[in-house]
Amino acid sequence: MRLPLVLGVTFAYVYWKFCFYQPRTTTTSRKSGKSRGLGRPVSDDEDEDDNHSFDVAQKQSDEEEDVVDLTNAVHTSTTLSSDNSSAPIVTTATTARKVRPTKVFRRRSKDANTQPLPTMSDIYIFYSTLTGTSEKYASHLHAALSGHSELSARRIHAQNLDYIDDLDTYFVTPARFLENAVYLFVLPSYASESPLDFFVETLKDTYNDFRIDSRPLRKLGGYAVFGLGDREGWDEDMYCYQAMAVDKYLGKLGAPRVFPVGTGNVSGRANDEFEEWIKHLSDVLADPTGVGEIIDVADSDDEGVDAEDDAEDEAFDDTQPKSLRLSKTASAKDVIDVEDMGAVIERSRKSNDSTTKKEMVGKDTPTYNALTKQGYTIVGSHSGVKICRWTKSALRGRGSCYKFAFYGIKSHLCMETTPSLSCSNKCVFCWRHGTNPVGTTWRWQVDPPELILKGALEGHYRKIKQMRGVPGVQAARFAEAFTVRHCALSLVGEPIFYPHINEFVRMLHERSISSFLVCNAQHPDQLKALDQVTQLYVSIDASDKESLRRIDRPLHRDFWERFNQCLDILRSKTRQRTVFRLTLVKGFNASDVLGYAKLVAQALPCFIEIKGVTYCGTASTASEPNGAFKGVKKDSLTMANVPFYDEVRGFVLQLDASLKDLGLNYEVAAEHAHSCCILIAQTRFKIDGEWYTHIDYDRFFELLREGREFGPMDYIAKTPPWAIFGSDQAGFNPEDERVVNKKSKAYKSEQLAI
Numbered sequence: 001m002r003l004p005l006v007l008g009v010t011f012a013y014v015y016w017k018f019c020f021y022q023p024r025t026t027t028t029s030r031k032s033g034k035s036r037g038l039g040r041p042v043s044d045d046e047d048e049d050d051n052h053s054f055d056v057a058q059k060q061s062d063e064e065e066d067v068v069d070l071t072n073a074v075h076t077s078t079t080l081s082s083d084n085s086s087a088p089i090v091t092t093a094t095t096a097r098k099v100r101p102t103k104v105f106r107r108r109s110k111d112a113n114t115q116p117l118p119t120m121s122d123i124y125i126f127y128s129t130l131t132g133t134s135e136k137y138a139s140h141l142h143a144a145l146s147g148h149s150e151l152s153a154r155r156i157h158a159q160n161l162d163y164i165d166d167l168d169t170y171f172v173t174p175a176r177f178l179e180n181a182v183y184l185f186v187l188p189s190y191a192s193e194s195p196l197d198f199f200v201e202t203l204k205d206t207y208n209d210f211r212i213d214s215r216p217l218r219k220l221g222g223y224a225v226f227g228l229g230d231r232e233g234w235d236e237d238m239y240c241y242q243a244m245a246v247d248k249y250l251g252k253l254g255a256p257r258v259f260p261v262g263t264g265n266v267s268g269r270a271n272d273e274f275e276e277w278i279k280h281l282s283d284v285l286a287d288p289t290g291v292g293e294i295i296d297v298a299d300s301d302d303e304g305v306d307a308e309d310d311a312e313d314e315a316f317d318d319t320q321p322k323s324l325r326l327s328k329t330a331s332a333k334d335v336i337d338v339e340d341m342g343a344v345i346e347r348s349r350k351s352n353d354s355t356t357k358k359e360m361v362g363k364d365t366p367t368y369n370a371l372t373k374q375g376y377t378i379v380g381s382h383s384g385v386k387i388c389r390w391t392k393s394a395l396r397g398r399g400s401c402y403k404f405a406f407y408g409i410k411s412h413l414c415m416e417t418t419p420s421l422s423c424s425n426k427c428v429f430c431w432r433h434g435t436n437p438v439g440t441t442w443r444w445q446v447d448p449p450e451l452i453l454k455g456a457l458e459g460h461y462r463k464i465k466q467m468r469g470v471p472g473v474q475a476a477r478f479a480e481a482f483t484v485r486h487c488a489l490s491l492v493g494e495p496i497f498y499p500h501i502n503e504f505v506r507m508l509h510e511r512s513i514s515s516f517l518v519c520n521a522q523h524p525d526q527l528k529a530l531d532q533v534t535q536l537y538v539s540i541d542a543s544d545k546e547s548l549r550r551i552d553r554p555l556h557r558d559f560w561e562r563f564n565q566c567l568d569i570l571r572s573k574t575r576q577r578t579v580f581r582l583t584l585v586k587g588f589n590a591s592d593v594l595g596y597a598k599l600v601a602q603a604l605p606c607f608i609e610i611k612g613v614t615y616c617g618t619a620s621t622a623s624e625p626n627g628a629f630k631g632v633k634k635d636s637l638t639m640a641n642v643p644f645y646d647e648v649r650g651f652v653l654q655l656d657a658s659l660k661d662l663g664l665n666y667e668v669a670a671e672h673a674h675s676c677c678i679l680i681a682q683t684r685f686k687i688d689g690e691w692y693t694h695i696d697y698d699r700f701f702e703l704l705r706e707g708r709e710f711g712p713m714d715y716i717a718k719t720p721p722w723a724i725f726g727s728d729q730a731g732f733n734p735e736d737e738r739v740v741n742k743k744s745k746a747y748k749s750e751q752l753a754i
């Protein structure tokens with residue numbers, strides 16, 4: 001009985017082994033069980049598990065396929081083969097950098113089981129520029145791809161990265177319409193601060209943010225980067241370093257690299273290098289058999305090098321060239337420790353010191369030149385001062401700005417300055433857009449407050465001196481103007497962003513200079529930590545989340561939460577004189593009156609200033625290099641967006657009614673029709689039927705010196721009759737001479753309606 005049983009079992013085993021057993025040489029997917037050795041793409045699920053889309057390439061298949069070795073692609077310049085065959089394209093390492101994991105670009109053979117790039121997917125050309133070169137190159141790329149017979153059916157878009165309102169849509173949580181899209185980049189390199197820095201930071205933050213999908217770009221059709229730089233002007237490690245960083249982080253975010261990073265030396269063969277890159281790139285994009293992906297050759301070293309790379313990312317800011325990198329530990333110390341400030345300045349002077357960060361606005365950089373051309377005096381590396389038109393007007397006895405009517409600030413005694421030219425918004429009405437530094441965190445060198453105040457005063461007085469010969473300047477006012485009494489921390493940028501803003505304000509007060517500080521409601525921590533200022537403003541540019549996104553174009557993802565936190569903090573600052581500043585932009589934010597009233601109910605500011613936006617021309621509009629290239633322009637404003645004074649007044653009356661409907665104690669108090677500006681105030685500032693919106697500045701400094709707690713009602717002064725809302729003068733001081741420019745007379749009389 002036993003023998004047949006043994007024979008039966010033996011037979012069954014042999015039969016099973018013969019029919020079903022597969023030798024271990026083929027890798028089998030854990031989840032799907034599909035063979036992964038011959039380049040079949042795995043599902044997204046599987047992708048998540050493995051972090052690489054494809055498994056190890058088999059040695060023999062290398063012979064069947066065209067392989068481009070991208071060893072060191074991230075750190076090398078690429079020499080593209082000049083013939084148009086399918087022969088391997090060779091990259092040449094130009095620097096002796098550590099050996100990177102071998103990334104292989106694989107063009108699949110026709111009979112392989114491939115997942116081709118859908119031939120109709122859109123192509124997006126992204127560029128960034130300060131002086132126009134990259135824009136021209138991007139335009140040329142656009143023209144070349146559009147003219148390619150096999151690509152002409154594809155929609156090709158061109159976008160200036162600096163003007164994209166919502167980078168998240170493209171790079172963090174790509175919208176569905178971007179699935180299979182191809183991203184091409186033409187990027188300059190700037191050792192100094194440039195708008196591109198923020199883009200590189202965004203990619204890096206996304207990669208490091210554990211809350212976000214770690215490979216959000218895996219559904220893209222592909223990407224390729226071309227960097228422009230100056231090999232003669234910059235060290236090897238800085239040559240095209242931002243293009244290299246973008247190439248690296250896009251890969252880390254899961255996007256398939258369809259072509260090696262290319263570089264063009266603007267003092268050498270940039271044109272030829274770009275032509276060659278385009279030629280081969282367009283062949284790859286047009287290849288009907290599909291397109292390859294990055295394949296990580298899984299030799300055991302890879303993990304080690306990746307880990308090393310990540311460790312390096314952890315410890316250093318690798319979006320900076322090596323010579324400008326600063327270890328994170330050192331960075332925090334340098335920013336916070338005031339005692340060490342002297343050493344920080346000393347270090348910041350040495351431009352190539354290995355422990356310094358970038359200057360926000362370095363001398364002779366394009367940003368510096370653009371700002372100085374517009375009349376700014378750059379102080380240190382991140383502050384600015386500019387004499388405003390009302391200061392000039394007041395020197396000539398021709399009227400002060402609305403702050404004189406509302407609060408008693410004489411414009412010829414006022415200095416307009418900012419300790420941070422950088423901002424975390426890109427407001428549609430900000431003419432600086434395109435050249436201004438932006439960022440969500442302070443990542444630049446820090447100048448000490450003494451240096452900023454001294455430089456700002458010197459710059460301001462230099463500009464006042466230049467008014468000496470201007471006809472009509474009054475001698476008494478000219479002399480007075482050399483003792484600044486007020487400082488408007490509002491010029492451009494975000495003053496509260498400056499890490500030593502409290503020290504700076506304290507120094508102003510010690511010199512009996514009042515402080516009006518305007519912030520953008522995006523920095524709750526700094527707002528909370530802010531010491532008492534003479535008057536604290538929060539800009540309220542919209543009444544709801546979507547409008548705020550559209551008009552302020554905030555860089556913070558949680559901008560609405562930050563905005564609301566700031567309003568709550570403002571409400572809690574009961575000892576502080578607080579103001580909402582509403583800038584009305586027709587077509588953007590001038591309709592939802594009730595929405596604004598609710599925000600007032602949330603923060604209960606002492607005052608609400610409502611001002612029509614000022615038209616700043618079209619300086620912020622991107623140029624269009626040629627007809628074929630339709631670079632996306634920023635939403636620039638036109639005169640149609642500037643409300644007439646009557647429209648502002650209409651809005652204010654409606655807001656006043658809404659506030660009353662909500663049971664809030666506010667009333668329209670003062671106006672300055674000349675600036676298209678009206679003031680609503682809490683009724684506690686109306687005592688015995690008379691308004692007290694002005695400030696007793698001497699009393700304010702006295703209270704500060706006494707060191708006891710005080711509040712907004714402790715330093716009020718009476719509002720003059722000519723400033724009261726509805727008065728004949730509509731806020732114009734009768735002692736000043738009213739001059740209406742002949743050219744603008746027709747427009748103004750229509751606009752001011754006074």
Ligand SMILES: Cc1cc2nc3c(=O)[nH]c(=O)nc-3n(C[C@H](O)[C@H](O)[C@H](O)COP(=O)(O)O)c2cc1C
Nearest residue numbers: 129130131132133134188189190191229230239240
């Ligand atoms: C202030 C400044 C800094 C620069 N820094 C670098 C650099 O770090 N590395 C580099 O390769 N090229 C550097 N360049 C060269 C520019 O990247 C190059 O001129 C580029 O074409 C500028 O592009 P754009 O005109 O589109 O702004 C710098 C140029 C300037 C004016």
Ligand code: SF4
Nearest residue numbers: 388390401411414416
């Ligand atoms: S408050 Fe502002 S606008 Fe008025 S004078 Fe001073 S700087 Fe100019």
